[in-house]
Amino acid sequence: GAGVSQSPSNKVTEKGKDVELRCDPISGHTALYWYRQSLGQGLEFLIYFQGNSAPDKSGLPSDRFSAERTGGSVSTLTIQRTQQEDSAVYLCASSQKRSGHQETQYFGPGTRLLVL
Amino acid sequence: DQQVKQNSPSLSVQEGRISILNCDYTNSMFDYFLWYKKYPAEGPTFLISISSIKDKNEDGRFTVFLNKSAKHLSLHIVPSQPGDSAVYFCALSGGSNYKLTFGKGTLLTVNP
Numbered sequence: 001g002a003g004v005s006q007s008p009s010n011k012v013t014e015k016g017k018d019v020e021l022r023c024d025p026i027s028g029h030t031a032l033y034w035y036r037q038s039l040g041q042g043l044e045f046l047i048y049f050q051g052n053s054a055p056d057k058s059g060l061p062s063d064r065f066s067a068e069r070t071g072g073s074v075s076t077l078t079i080q081r082t083q084q085e086d087s088a089v090y091l092c093a094s095s096q097k098r099s100g101h102q103e104t105q106y107f108g109p110g111t112r113l114l115v116l
Numbered sequence: 117d118q119q120v121k122q123n124s125p126s127l128s129v130q131e132g133r134i135s136i137l138n139c140d141y142t143n144s145m146f147d148y149f150l151w152y153k154k155y156p157a158e159g160p161t162f163l164i165s166i167s168s169i170k171d172k173n174e175d176g177r178f179t180v181f182l183n184k185s186a187k188h189l190s191l192h193i194v195p196s197q198p199g200d201s202a203v204y205f206c207a208l209s210g211g212s213n214y215k216l217t218f219g220k221g222t223l224l225t226v227n228p
Contacts, residue, residue, distance in 0.1 A: 107159035
């Protein structure tokens, strides 16, 4: 079966422009996560979607960041008015979330964003 | 403040020997512990996990040890192989908090 896929794999943009990053989770996985990894840092949680519940946006660094998940599957992370400090690898993960169980998160290859 | 620390940025071992990667945490609410491996230009790949009710979990060449009193987690790889060369991250979650909190990673180099 296919793993988590992300597009584009690389994105170069100019400061101030908006970008959209896409994630296709593993089929059947109800939970979807976005993380980012800045240079020399560990992965930093951004946002979490679980089924039809309201997303947990507590990790989003500013109101320039938003994400949506359509039809419980594909997710888009949008960064408005990009800044140079937004340059990072943006990683998406999915898992089968079952009540009372911790589930392993499986990651996509990431989108490398460079803001000039 | 860093809740999860991997104090060794890099580790170099000889092929066939044991690799020991360490991870320390501060929050006693963490109860699920994972190790991921990451090659350049790829996403992290799940390796092995352990829940707080255990102190050891083994899968082939990989063993994870958990010392809850010391808030310390380690990954043992034996025997190490050149293909194991990668960055290893520990990742922790706790209770109903599904988010993973990652360490900064340790670059393992296994020399032939």
